[in-house]
Amino acid sequence: MSPATTARPRVAIYARQSEDVDQGIVQQLDDCRAEAARRSWRVVAEFRDNDTGASKARGPKTDWYKMLGEFDAGTFDLLLVTETSRLTRSLTDVLDVCPPRRDVRVVVIREGIDTDVDDFMLKQLVLLAEREVKIKAARAARYAAERRKEGHPGAGKTPHGYRWVSAPDRGPANTRYVVDETEASDVRKIFTEFLVGASLGQIARDLNGAGSSTRKGARWRSDNVRRILMNPFYAALLPPAQPSGKHSLAQIDLGACTPGAWEAIVEVEQLIAARGRLVGVKPNHNGTARRWLLSGLATCSVCSEPVRSARGETHPTARRDGTGTAPSQRYHTYRCVNGHFMRNGDVIDDYVAALCVARLSEADAAALLVPETNGADISALHNRREALRASRKNVFSLIDDDPARLADAEDRLNDLEDQLRTLDEEITRVTSRSPFADLVGVEDVRAWWESATLARRRAVVDFLMSVSICPIGKGRRLAGWEQVKETVQVKPKV
Incomplete structure (x- = not known):
C-alpha cells in the first residue's frame, strides 16, 4: 500500500449529472460526505458538474478540468465518487486519472472500488458504460431517422408559438407540436x-x-x-x-x-x-425603433431633411392672482435637425391619421391596397417551387446510386439552384407587393387604425403619402386642423 493509504488522506469529492437538477448533485455530495465521515477522512475540496454529460469532452469551464488541476497542484490525494458512471463513461477520462498521466486514488462507494488496491474493475465498468453509450447513440440515430421521415421534430426547445405534446397525450398522428394561440x-x-x-x-x-x-x-x-x-x-x-x-x-x-x-x-x-x-444581411440588433408616427418619415419643408421626434416643455407664466405658476409639462414634438422648427407633434399626428383613415375609407381603397400582380399567381409560384425541389431530389437520388455521375449532375444542380433562387425572389416580390391585404373589406377603418401597431400605421403613412412640415414661428399655437393643414404639406402617393 502507498503512504496515502496508511496516512489520513486528503479527500476531494466529485459529483456529476447530465440533467440540470440540483437534487441529484446534492444527494451525491451528501453520500460522499457521509462515507468520508465514516472512514474519518478529511474532505478538502468538492467539485460538481451539473448538466454535464459523462461521455463528452469536459473543457476548461467544467469542474472536472478544475479538479485535475487541483490534483496536479497537490491539493488532495483521493477522489471520492458515488458510482463509476458519475465519474465518467469514457475511457479517455479514466486515462486522465490513471498512470502514467496521473496516479489519482479513486474510491467508488457503491461498487466497492479502490484503485489503490486494483484499478481493473474501474476500467472494465467504464468500458462497458462506453459501449452502452455507443449502442444507445446508434439506436437514437435510427429512431431519429424514422421520426424525421414521418415529419416529427426531435425533443428540444419548442419554438415560441407552439406547445410540446408529451407521448401519452399524442393523437393517432403522433403530433409533437400543437399551436399555442396566445403565442402564435x-x-x-x-x-x-x-x-x-x-x-x-x-x-x-x-x-x-x-x-x-x-x-x-x-x-x-x-x-x-x-x-x-x-x-x-x-x-x-x-x-x-x-x-x-x-x-x-x-x-x-x-x-x-x-x-x-x-x-x-x-x-x-x-x-x-x-x-x-x-439571410446574408448582417444582424442589426440596435435597429431603429420609433415612438411616434412621423419621426424619420416626414421632412422639413425648408431643408428636406427627415424630422426627428423630441420632447418639448411648457414654461408657464405666473398667475394673475399671484398664486405662482402652473406646473411645467412635457409634450411630444417634431423638430428639424437643422433648427428650422420645433412643433407640437400630437396635433400633426392626429391630422395625418385622419387623412389616412379618410383615404382608406374611400371606394377605390381596395384596389390600392392589393395592387395588380401582373399575372403572378402566388399558388402557381409555390407549385413551381415544389416541382423544382422534386427535380433536385431526383438528381441527388441519381448521385446516390452512382457517385461517378456527380460531375455530370453538377451543372444540372447549379441550374436548379439558380431557378430556385430566382423563384424565391419572385415570391418575395409578390408577397411584399400586397402588404395591406388584411385591410380589404374592413368596414370600420378608424377602429382598425386605433388597434394597429405603430409600425403598421407608419407603413400606411409611407404607402399613402409624403408629409412635409413647415416652420410656424416661435410661440405660435395652432387651434385646429384648418391651421395645421396650412402648415403641413401632404402629397398623395397613390
Missing part, C-alpha cells in the same frame, strides 16, 4: 409587421408596448424577432439536422427541409419573403 398571435404579428417594412427593433417595441413577452417572461428584443422570422418551423417545415454546437438558422436550406407533421402558423411564402430580407 405574436408570431403572426411579427411576420405581418416585418413584411410591411417594420424594423426588428420597432416590432420588438410594439410587442413590449402591447404587454407581450417571450416565453421566459422577458421583454422582446430585435434578436428574438429575427430568430422567429428565420425559423422554418413556423411554416411547418422540418429543417435538416446540423452538426452539434453549430446550429445556424441562416445556414438552413429551405429546399432541403421536409414537410412537418404539425400545423403551420405562417405561410411558406411569408417565410421565404422574410428570410429573403434577412
Whole structure:
C-alpha cells in the first residue's frame, strides 16, 4: 500500500449529472460526505458538474478540468465518487486519472472500488458504460431517422408559438407540436409587421408596448424577432439536422427541409419573403425603433431633411392672482435637425391619421391596397417551387446510386439552384407587393387604425403619402386642423 493509504488522506469529492437538477448533485455530495465521515477522512475540496454529460469532452469551464488541476497542484490525494458512471463513461477520462498521466486514488462507494488496491474493475465498468453509450447513440440515430421521415421534430426547445405534446397525450398522428394561440398571435404579428417594412427593433417595441413577452417572461428584443422570422418551423417545415454546437438558422436550406407533421402558423411564402430580407444581411440588433408616427418619415419643408421626434416643455407664466405658476409639462414634438422648427407633434399626428383613415375609407381603397400582380399567381409560384425541389431530389437520388455521375449532375444542380433562387425572389416580390391585404373589406377603418401597431400605421403613412412640415414661428399655437393643414404639406402617393 502507498503512504496515502496508511496516512489520513486528503479527500476531494466529485459529483456529476447530465440533467440540470440540483437534487441529484446534492444527494451525491451528501453520500460522499457521509462515507468520508465514516472512514474519518478529511474532505478538502468538492467539485460538481451539473448538466454535464459523462461521455463528452469536459473543457476548461467544467469542474472536472478544475479538479485535475487541483490534483496536479497537490491539493488532495483521493477522489471520492458515488458510482463509476458519475465519474465518467469514457475511457479517455479514466486515462486522465490513471498512470502514467496521473496516479489519482479513486474510491467508488457503491461498487466497492479502490484503485489503490486494483484499478481493473474501474476500467472494465467504464468500458462497458462506453459501449452502452455507443449502442444507445446508434439506436437514437435510427429512431431519429424514422421520426424525421414521418415529419416529427426531435425533443428540444419548442419554438415560441407552439406547445410540446408529451407521448401519452399524442393523437393517432403522433403530433409533437400543437399551436399555442396566445403565442402564435405574436408570431403572426411579427411576420405581418416585418413584411410591411417594420424594423426588428420597432416590432420588438410594439410587442413590449402591447404587454407581450417571450416565453421566459422577458421583454422582446430585435434578436428574438429575427430568430422567429428565420425559423422554418413556423411554416411547418422540418429543417435538416446540423452538426452539434453549430446550429445556424441562416445556414438552413429551405429546399432541403421536409414537410412537418404539425400545423403551420405562417405561410411558406411569408417565410421565404422574410428570410429573403434577412439571410446574408448582417444582424442589426440596435435597429431603429420609433415612438411616434412621423419621426424619420416626414421632412422639413425648408431643408428636406427627415424630422426627428423630441420632447418639448411648457414654461408657464405666473398667475394673475399671484398664486405662482402652473406646473411645467412635457409634450411630444417634431423638430428639424437643422433648427428650422420645433412643433407640437400630437396635433400633426392626429391630422395625418385622419387623412389616412379618410383615404382608406374611400371606394377605390381596395384596389390600392392589393395592387395588380401582373399575372403572378402566388399558388402557381409555390407549385413551381415544389416541382423544382422534386427535380433536385431526383438528381441527388441519381448521385446516390452512382457517385461517378456527380460531375455530370453538377451543372444540372447549379441550374436548379439558380431557378430556385430566382423563384424565391419572385415570391418575395409578390408577397411584399400586397402588404395591406388584411385591410380589404374592413368596414370600420378608424377602429382598425386605433388597434394597429405603430409600425403598421407608419407603413400606411409611407404607402399613402409624403408629409412635409413647415416652420410656424416661435410661440405660435395652432387651434385646429384648418391651421395645421396650412402648415403641413401632404402629397398623395397613390
